[in-house]
Amino acid sequence: MVSNSSTNVLLSADGTPLKKSLNRSLRQQKMRALLLIAPLLIFILVAFIMPIVSMLSRSVENDLVGQTLPLTVQSIQSWDALSGELPDEPVYRAFAQDIQNAAKAKVHTKVGLRLNYEKSGIASLFKKTARKAKKWDIENDGPFKEKLTKVHKGWGEVEVWQTIKTHSPTYTSGYFLNAVDMRKTVQGAEWQPEDKTILIKLFQRTLVMSLIITFSCIILGYPVAWLLANLPMRQANLLMILVLLPFWTSLLVRTSAWKVMLQQQGVINDVLVQLSLISNEGRLIMINNEIGTIVAMTHILLPFMILPMYSVMQTIPPSYLRAAKSLGATNWTAFWRVYFPQSVPGIGAGSILVFILAIGYYITPEIVGGTKGVFISNRIAYHILKSLNWGLAAALGTILLVAVLILYWTYDKIVGIDNVKLGG
Amino acid sequence: MKNFTKTILTTASAALISGAAFAGSHMAMEMTIVSWGGAYSKSQLKAYHEPYSAKTGVTILNDDSSSTAVAQLRAMNEAKNITWDVVDVEAAPAMQLCDEGLAMEIDPDTMLAAAPDGTPASEDFGDMLVSPCFIPQIVYSTTFGYRTDLVGDTPPTSVCAVFDTKTYPGKRSLFSVPINQMEWALLCDGVDKADIYDVLETEEGQDQALAKLDTIKDDVIWVSSGSDTPQLLADGEVIMGATYNGRLFSLIEEQKQPVAMIWDGQVMDLDGWIIPAGLSPERQARALDYIMFATDTQRLADQAKYISYGPARASSAPLVGKHADLGIDMGPHMPTAPENLSRAFLMNYDFWADYRDDLDAKFQAWLAK
Structure with missing residues (x-):
C-alpha cells in the first residue's frame, strides 16, 4: 500500500495498474474490430492490391533477356556499343551457347518477341538462328562469328547487338520511355521517329475528351437532378426510374443503340433529311469519331452525375430560396447566390466519379470511336491482348493511374475533398 | 461472435468442398x-x-x-x-x-x-x-463485299475498286490494322503480287502503302471486328467493305441483303x-x-x-x-x-511476326493524323 501510493498508480480490481488493463481491453477491442474486417482486408489485398502491384511492376521488370541469354549478357558488357564495330568472338560464342539452351527449353521466341518490340526483325532472327543452333556442338564448331552471320546477315549488324546490350539489365526504363513516345538506345533516351508517335497524343485526347464528357454531364445532369429534388414525390419517383432505367440496361446494348441513332443512314440523319434541314448528300458524320464517343459516353455516365447531385440537392431546404426571394433577390440571384453554392459538393462528387470512370473507358470508344475517338485504354488493351507487350501496357497503365492521382490531388487543393458529398 | 465465426467457417469449407467436387466432376465428363x-x-x-x-x-x-x-x-x-x-x-x-x-x-x-x-x-x-x-x-479468307444497288451498272470485279473513289463514290470499311490493308494498298499501287512483302520490308515501301491509303483515308470507316462490315453493308452505311467470307455469305444468302462479293485479292488464312x-x-x-x-x-x-x-x-x-x-x-x-x-493472295506469316509491332505503331500514328 505504501509503495503503491508512492508511485501513484491506480490499480484495477485484479491488482494490475489501471492504465495497463485499460490499454489491454482497448487493444482487445481493436483486435476484434480488425478481425471482423480481416476477411475484407485480406480479400482486397489478395484480389485487388496484389494483382495491381504485380501488373504495374511489369513496367520496369526486364529479367527475360538476362535469364534467357545469361552468358551473352555477361560477355557483352565489355563490348563498347558505340565503337561501331561488331563484338568479338567470345560474345558470339556465348550467344551460340545461350540460343542453343533457349531453343531446347523453347524460350527463344519469347525473348525474340521482347527484343522485336525494340527492333523489327529480331523475332525471326532468333527463330531462324535457334532452329540451326540446336544442332551445333559449341565446343568444336567455332568460330561462331562467321557461323551466325552465315545463318542470318542480321548478326553482322551492329544495331542488333546494341539492342541486346541496351535491353539486357534486369530493370529497365525502356517501357516508360516507350509509353511517352521515346525509346531507349545506346546513346540514351531518344524521341521516336515522328511517324510512330501516337501515345502522347492519345493521353492528351483521353484527358480532353474526359473533361468534355464530364462537363456535358454536369450541364445535362444538373436540371434533371434539380427536378428530381423539387418535384412532388410521385413525379419524382417516376423521373428517378427514367434515370435509372438506362443504368440497368446493358452497356453494349446502349452503345449499339447509339450506332443506330447516329450513323449516316441512321435515325437522326433520316429525320433531318426528311425535315429538309440537311440534304441527302450532306448527311452528318456523327459516329466513328470524337462526337460518337462523347455522345455515347455522356449518356452512359449521366446517372453517375445525377445521383450524387440529387442526393445533395435533396438536403437543401427550400426555405432558403424563399427567404432569399422575400429579401428581394431575383430568381436568378436567389439561385446563383443561395442555391448553387450549396449544390457544389454534389457537382464535385459527380465530376470526380464521371471523370475517373471516363478516363479509363474502353469498350464504348472501341465501338463508336472509330480511329479519332479512341482512348489510351484502347491502346493498353491492344498491348495486353494482341501485341502481348505487357511491359508497355503496364507502363501506360501506371502513367494513367498517376495522372488520375495527381488530378485528384489538385482537385483536393482547389476545391477540397471535404466539399465532396455523395449525400446527406 | 464465436457462433458467427463458426458459421462462416462452415459455410466457407462447405463451399470449398462442393467446389472441389465440382472440379472433380469437370475432370471426368x-x-x-x-x-x-x-x-x-x-x-x-x-x-x-x-x-x-x-x-x-x-x-x-x-x-x-x-x-x-x-x-x-x-x-x-x-x-x-x-x-x-x-x-x-x-x-x-x-x-x-x-x-x-x-x-x-x-x-x-x-x-x-x-x-x-x-x-x-x-x-x-x-x-x-x-x-x-x-x-x-x-x-477462310478476308475479302470485300459491295452493295449491288449502289454501284451502278459496273459492279466491281477487282479489289482495287476499293481505291477507286471516282467510279465508286461512297464510304468503304477496312480493318484498322496494317495486316491486309498494307498489302492491298501496294497491290493496287502497281506492285507485283510476288514482290509485296519485299517492298513492305523497306521504309519506302511502307510509306508507299500509307500514301496509297491516304488517297481514300477520308472515305474509310475503320472497323475493329468482323461483325462491323456486315452491319455497315446491311444499313447502307458503306458501299463496300472487308470482312471474312463466311460473314459475307451469311449476309448475302441467309439474310438476303443486296450484297455481292469480290473474290479478287482475297487474303487466305487457316x-x-x-x-x-x-x-x-x-x-x-x-x-x-x-x-x-x-x-x-x-x-x-x-x-x-x-x-x-x-x-x-x-x-x-x-x-x-x-x-x-x-x-x-x-x-x-x-x-x-x-x-x-486463282485470284487469292497468300499471307506471309513470318513477315508479320517480325513487322507487326512496328507497322502497327506506324499505322495507328497514321490513322490518328
Missing part, C-alpha cells in the same frame, strides 16, 4: 472448347460438338475467347492453371503458341484420323500443316485447333480423342454445311454438299473453289 462465337461456333456445335457429345456423353462448354487466346494462354501458363482443353486459333497465333511451348505438338499420322481411302493425315492435310502444334480445320501444353494426362487424352473425331474427313465436310469456309483436308472437298437450311450448293462459296482460288 466435361471439357472446355474455345472458339470465336457467333455463326462460326454454331457451325462447330452442329458439326462437331453435338455428335461428339452424343457419342461419348462428354459435356462441352464453349468459351468465345479465341480472339485473345494467346494472351490468355500465356497468363494461364504463368498462373499454372490451364482451364482450356481445346482452342480454336488462326495459323499465326498457333505458330507463336507452339514456339513458346504453350501448345502441345501433334503427330498427324498417329493422333489424327486417316482419310477414308487410307491416305495418312499428314498427306491429306498436306501444306496446311504449317506448325507442328496446329491441326488445320478450315480455310484456322484450326491447338491443345494447350501442360494438361493433365486424363484431360489431354480426352482433348486428343475429341480432335481425332472432329477433324476426320466427314466432320470437316459437315462443317461446310453450316458456314462457307473450306475444309482443310483434301479428302473432304468432294464431300462438301449443300447448305443445311438453304439447300444451296456450298462448293462455289468456298475460298478454295478453283475460280476463287
